[in-house]
Amino acid sequence: MKRRLLSSGLLVCAIAMQAGAGSASATEAPPRNCPDLAGTYAVGQTAWIDTLHLKVTGTVRPKGQAPQLATMRPRDRGYTLTWHMPRNAVLAAANRLSERDPRKYGLWLDMALGDPAESTTGGGEQDWFNRVAFLGPVFRVDVVLPILSNAQCEGGWFLVGSLGRAGPPDVAGGMDGDRHAQLWLQRRNDGSLALRWRERRKLVVIREGRYASESSIPLWSKDYVEVWPAAVAPAARDLTPLREDELPARGGLPKCRVVTAQENEFFKRLDGVLPAQAVQTNRARGGLYIGRMRENGTCEPMVYHITITAPGAADWAPVEAFLKTDPFFARMESQQSEAHPDGRLIRIFKMVVVP
Numbered sequence: 091m092k093r094r095l096l097s098s099g100l101l102v103c104a105i106a107m108q109a110g111a112g113s114a115s116a117t118e119a120p121p122r123n124c125p126d127l128a129g130t131y132a133v134g135q136t137a138w139i140d141t142l143h144l145k146v147t148g149t150v151r152p153k154g155q156a157p158q159l160a161t162m163r164p165r166d167r168g169y170t171l172t173w174h175m176p177r178n179a180v181l182a183a184a185n186r187l188s189e190r191d192p193r194k195y196g197l198w199l200d201m202a203l204g205d206p207a208e209s210t211t212g213g214g215e216q217d218w219f220n221r222v223a224f225l226g227p228v229f230r231v232d233v234v235l236p237i238l239s240n241a242q243c244e245g246g247w248f249l250v251g252s253l254g255r256a257g258p259p260d261v262a263g264g265m266d267g268d269r270h271a272q273l274w275l276q277r278r279n280d281g282s283l284a285l286r287w288r289e290r291r292k293l294v295v296i297r298e299g300r301y302a303s304e305s306s307i308p309l310w311s312k313d314y315v316e317v318w319p320a321a322v323a324p325a326a327r328d329l330t331p332l333r334e335d336e337l338p339a340r341g342g343l344p345k346c347r348v349v350t351a352q353e354n355e356f357f358k359r360l361d362g363v364l365p366a367q368a369v370q371t372n373r374a375r376g377g378l379y380i381g382r383m384r385e386n387g388t389c390e391p392m393v394y395h396i397t398i399t400a401p402g403a404a405d406w407a408p409v410e411a412f413l414k415t416d417p418f419f420a421r422m423e424s425q426q427s428e429a430h431p432d433g434r435l436i437r438i439f440k441m442v443v444v445p
Contacts, residue, residue: 129277130320202226269292270292281320391442
């Protein structure tokens with residue numbers, strides 16, 4: 091069924107990672123009858139507000155990163171809502187990216203320090219934002235929640251938007267099928283932000299179509315409330331643009347890699363224990379092994395194969411003993427043998443390296 095947006099209460103007017111949201115003063119007071127929502131909040135569940143955002147613009151919030159904060163500032167009879175990461179979390183994520191993938195980090199750095207209004211991707215600011223989110227962390231993204239009239243505020247609640255819904259529930263225990271939904275915001279006395287998702291069951295008399303608008307009868311309603319606590323740390327409210335001098339320098343080699351000098355020393359030791367006529371044959375020395383980095387900055391173990399060809403079975407004992415104890419490896423995983431047509435024996439040792 092085609093869904094219809096019943097209110098334009100949520101309009102996205104700007105997306106910016108480094109620039110502020112226009113020239114409006116952050117000290118502007120909201121209109122009468124509307125609550126003062128100004129503050130910074132620790133983001134909780136976002137399904138409701140994402141539903142409204144996606145109706146208008148597609149992706150407008152960096153969903154894949156945590157922790158995430160939301161800052162509300164008065165602007166032009168409405169509010170600027172800024173989704174952002176804590177600054178120290180952005181810097182830590184950038185540092186991990188620079189160590190894990192220097193090339194990708196360089197691309198991210200060029201975009202993160204650039205101006206989305208000058209994007210050359212051809213897709214506008216939304217495409218620019220999506221590309222940055224694909225490459226690395228997103229410091230901030232701004233959207234505008236306008237107040238179209240005082241009727242959008244009642245009882246200390248601010249109406250973000252409303253829309254028709256059908257199909258599965260939007261929240262655990264919520265309504266399914268035909269319903270009308272609204273999202274309201276309120277700032278509580280303790281400084282937290284309350285989100286109220288109000289659903290009203292409706293009986294659809296005429297479905298929306300090419301030549302007809304929907305006609306429905308409202309039935310009962312139910313409210314669901316989520317509370318986002320206030321973020322009181324001053325650093326949580328730091329939205330000043332990222333500076334290149336506080337970010338890792340571009341270039342360099344990945345952290346999670348086999349260090350060539352250590353690898354070369356291993357091969358020297360291996361050459362010293364290989365029996366006569368035995369050779370290591372699996373690859374040229376001095377290649378680059380790159381492993382994966384965990385979120386905590388440590389490196390995952392890497393599989394490293396050593397293939398040895400030797401004349402007979404008696405030659406394997408000293409090689410196996412050496413590989414099990416050499417400091418270049420964390421452990422031996424397994425070994426596999428096969429016979430060469432000319433009678434030589436080939437053994438492949440599956441080793442594990444921890445960068």
